[in-house]
Amino acid sequence: MSRLIRSNDNRALTELYARYSSKLLGFFMKMFKGDVAKSQDFLQDIFVRIIEKKHLFDTDKRFYSWVFTIASNMCKTEFRKPFLMSISNDDIEHENLMVSDDNLSDKKSFKRLLKQKVHRLDYNHKAVFILRFNEKFSLKEIADITETSVGTVKSRLFYATKKITKELQEYNPKNDSNLFKIN
């Protein structure tokens, strides 16, 4: 496959698209709050970049990780735009309504609330959280994708989980204890 990638063979590109397009589209949608149009644009864009930067691919590494490195960098660039980081008032109001109307014990309600909390994370925590718990990458692979160390990945994962759990804790009236007494 790597030889086909290096050559200008369209069959290689078609094969790559068949293998990884669904995974990549899913990753973009998770990162961009389910925005289908933007995710489809990013999916097309990433394959253009794969063609342009195929000379940068290290054949000793997994192609899957390399593709996700490009995807991660594209998301990072997009997250630097200020409008993505801001949370509209509509989101907050919707969140409060959901909490007041539904019970946390309800699985669907919990999922919706958890998804909102994940979307409110900053890029570093969100990318690590999704790559670990949704895309099922190992810590080493995540370190390669995010171009950091394994220790940094562990730390980001720990604090991302801690932050989400702490915010969910606030909506649980049965629990009045503090999370993670370690700090």
Add this chain to the structure above:
Amino acid sequence: MDKHLSKNESRLHELVQSKNYSELNSADQKFVLTMITQVDYELERHVIVTASTLFEDEEKAIPAPLLIPQKSSGVLLRSMPIYQSLLAVAATVIFMLLVFPIHTENGSLVTKTEYIVKTDTVEIEKEIYKYDTIYQTVEKPIYIKQDVIVESNSNPCVSPIQEAPRLLQSSQTMRFTDLTEQLTDTKGTSLKDDNLSSLIVEF
């Protein structure tokens, strides 16, 4: 920025990711309880387990057909690595420097000096020409004027400035010999012999 995890934090996080609280052995349960409560552990575990199925809808999305971009046919439109671009730019700059070397400030000064020397030579030649011209243009109209004066002398009219010569007519001349001798006699009388003079001295 997140700080790195301690050993206990790292161990706790590994347990949360791998096992429910009920699945922990007694030693692990004791360790967990030194860090957080059982409820907190179960909530964190629930978050992690739910997260794996959190984006089921997103994973069902169907990707749009790939639009393969047209290959660039020309050499100029073809993409190339950055190092190749930099090498090309460096080669172009070196070639341009070899063909059109940069003139330093000293070099330009030398050129100017040579130009001044040439100009001076030309000026010297001009001065020589001026010198010759002076010799040629010098004329003496004064002599011409004198000639005119000479011509005016040839006129018979007597100038009022110039007196006519008065000539003695020898035929009417009388000679007084004694008087002449007396007047021209240089031999005098000494003071002691002159009576008149002695009177003056006595006075």
